[in-house]
Amino acid sequence: MKRLTILFLANLLTATLFAQITPDAEYAINQVNPDHIKADMTYLADDLLQGRQPGTDGFALASKYVETQFMSMGLLPGVDGKSYVQPVTLKKGIVNESESSLVLVSKGDRTALVYDEDFMLQPNLVNVMSDVSGQLVFVGYGVHAPELGYDDYQKIDVKNKIVVFFNQAPESFPSNERAYFSSAPVKYEEAVKRGAIGAITMQLPGDQRTSWEAAVRRSKQGTSRWADATGKAQNTFEQLKVIATFNPANAEKLFASSGKKMDAIINSIKNNKPQSLPLNLEARMTVSSETSSIATSNLIGIIPGSDPVLKNEYVVYVAHVDHFGIGVPVKGDSIYNGAHDNASGTSIALEIARTYKRLKEPTKRSIIIAIVTGEESGLLGSDFFASNPTIPQQSMVANFSMDMPFFFHPVLDIVPYGAQHSSLSKPLGEAAKYLNLGIGPDPFPEQVVFIRSDHYSFIKKGIPSLFIKSGFKTVESDKVDRSVADVAWRRTTYHTPQDDMSQDFDFNGAATHVKVNFLTGYQVANDPQRPTWNKGDFFGGKFGPKLIIEKR
Numbered sequence: 001m002k003r004l005t006i007l008f009l010a011n012l013l014t015a016t017l018f019a020q021i022t023p024d025a026e027y028a029i030n031q032v033n034p035d036h037i038k039a040d041m042t043y044l045a046d047d048l049l050q051g052r053q054p055g056t057d058g059f060a061l062a063s064k065y066v067e068t069q070f071m072s073m074g075l076l077p078g079v080d081g082k083s084y085v086q087p088v089t090l091k092k093g094i095v096n097e098s099e100s101s102l103v104l105v106s107k108g109d110r111t112a113l114v115y116d117e118d119f120m121l122q123p124n125l126v127n128v129m130s131d132v133s134g135q136l137v138f139v140g141y142g143v144h145a146p147e148l149g150y151d152d153y154q155k156i157d158v159k160n161k162i163v164v165f166f167n168q169a170p171e172s173f174p175s176n177e178r179a180y181f182s183s184a185p186v187k188y189e190e191a192v193k194r195g196a197i198g199a200i201t202m203q204l205p206g207d208q209r210t211s212w213e214a215a216v217r218r219s220k221q222g223t224s225r226w227a228d229a230t231g232k233a234q235n236t237f238e239q240l241k242v243i244a245t246f247n248p249a250n251a252e253k254l255f256a257s258s259g260k261k262m263d264a265i266i267n268s269i270k271n272n273k274p275q276s277l278p279l280n281l282e283a284r285m286t287v288s289s290e291t292s293s294i295a296t297s298n299l300i301g302i303i304p305g306s307d308p309v310l311k312n313e314y315v316v317y318v319a320h321v322d323h324f325g326i327g328v329p330v331k332g333d334s335i336y337n338g339a340h341d342n343a344s345g346t347s348i349a350l351e352i353a354r355t356y357k358r359l360k361e362p363t364k365r366s367i368i369i370a371i372v373t374g375e376e377s378g379l380l381g382s383d384f385f386a387s388n389p390t391i392p393q394q395s396m397v398a399n400f401s402m403d404m405p406f407f408f409h410p411v412l413d414i415v416p417y418g419a420q421h422s423s424l425s426k427p428l429g430e431a432a433k434y435l436n437l438g439i440g441p442d443p444f445p446e447q448v449v450f451i452r453s454d455h456y457s458f459i460k461k462g463i464p465s466l467f468i469k470s471g472f473k474t475v476e477s478d479k480v481d482r483s484v485a486d487v488a489w490r491r492t493t494y495h496t497p498q499d500d501m502s503q504d505f506d507f508n509g510a511a512t513h514v515k516v517n518f519l520t521g522y523q524v525a526n527d528p529q530r531p532t533w534n535k536g537d538f539f540g541g542k543f544g545p546k547l548i549i550e551k552r
């Protein structure tokens with residue numbers, strides 16, 4: 001009797017624990033097929049598609065593939081009910097290096113610096129010729145964060161001057177706040193607000209995130225922004241007439257006249273002390289840009305919900321399908337296949353769609369699968385969709401992003417970026433428990449992952465979001481520490497032509513990402529309450545409440 005009671009209680013506990021995960025959902029995830037993911041990735045990352053750069057035939061092939069997959073699954077066309085294709089126009093600029101320059105002037109002495117060796121310039125998408133002269137002012141990280149008691153601008157006036165700052169944000173900030181304040185647009189906006197007319201940015205000397213050589217290679221691809229209906233590039237910070245990136249190895253050239261030692265400056269930066277100082281130096285910068293328009297597209301498919309009211313709300317899954325195309329050869333290969341980045345996320349999103357389509361009873365809310373363009377140029381396709389959604393913006397209740405989640409080994413635990421900010425942590429916790437997955441903290445706060453993928457476009461519109469990556473729990477058979485291996489991958493393979501299908505992927509690990517993203521979204525889509533930001537949350541406060549205020 002006692003045993004029976006315990007058994008009964010245990011069953012009851014399981015039933016309440018996973019009350020939201022129905023037999024129907026269980027059936028659907030049991031059919032998740034790693035071979036589907038492998039097959040989709042194998043096509044999308046093939047040399048035939050030439051790196052899927054927006055505007056190329058390779059991108060068009062990838063796009064057509066996704067479109068026909070949507071069709072064969074029976075997704076509803078997400079654009080006016082007629083088409084899966086949401087056209088996106090990108091304005092692209094490439095610097096004409098021979099007509100661009102950066103000259104430093106100190107007490108009448110002019111030093112012309114060398115392009116690619118000392119500096120690079122960002123193309124100006126609004127004015128093909130743009131120049132600026134002004135005093136250089138160092139402003140630390142260029143961060144104004146009164147809510148965190150930190151302000152690099154507190155003692156200095158930058159009006160009509162050129163600001164110089166390091167990338168990133170103070171280590172003392174909580175991980176995601178740090179990510180927010182490291183974002184270039186947030187820093188540019190602050191500089192513009194204070195009247196700056198140009199900017200020079202650089203990595204902290206010794207920062208291992210990416211090499212100067214990789215940054216130079218990448219800059220040759222140009223810079224793009226999405227254009228509005230009139231063809232004007234958006235989010236350009238025109239008041240900053242020239243924006244330069246400086247080689248941190250040569251940073252001494254900027255600080256030589258400041259009367260301060262470089263080491264001392266770096267030290268106080270590393271000790272999270274706000275700082276600013278005039279560099280007693282003038283810069284004259286000229287940038288000549290060649291601009292062009294690129295016609296590209298997002299793909300939007302819908303799985304309609306079953307509830308007469310809630311079906312007008314949407315859980316959005318997003319993955320970018322674009323990559324870098326053909327570029328500077330590395331180890332004799334010039335095709336940037338982007339197998340992990342992000343044929344993988346696209347393929348996972350397609351399998352998530354198939355999983356929803358397997359349900360006998362569709363979820364109450366509708367599901368959107370958005371396969372987007374232009375992520376590699378700055379989250380452009382997702383920002384375009386979040387800013388110009390094909391359904392009312394307020395009807396998007398949650399976002400899930402799939403972008404190179406890491407599956408070079410079995411996935412035993414996950415790192416869910418965004419979980420600590422909203423009520424999405426609850427369904428996520430249920431899904432993880434059900435799948436027997438551990439949940440780990442952000443292992444690389446310095447990578448500012450939270451602002452580096454498409455979910456961030458939705459967060460900026462106040463939509464609670466999750467970006468789930470694999471964790472680093474090890475098993476005995478692991479030959480190397482997973483976190484070490486993943487950092488090494490970022491350094492050697494990330495954004496190179498070597499990110500191709502010859503890598504040792506674990507497609508069962510990819511299937512785990514399908515399951516955890518599906519199961520979490522499934523609960524959200526059936527919950528009568530829409531997800532909310534946590535009370536007092538930083539991102540909810542920055543982006544969320546506006547929606548609530550508008551509603552009142």
Ligand SMILES: [Zn+2]
Pocket residue numbers: 341376495
């Ligand atoms: Zn990428």
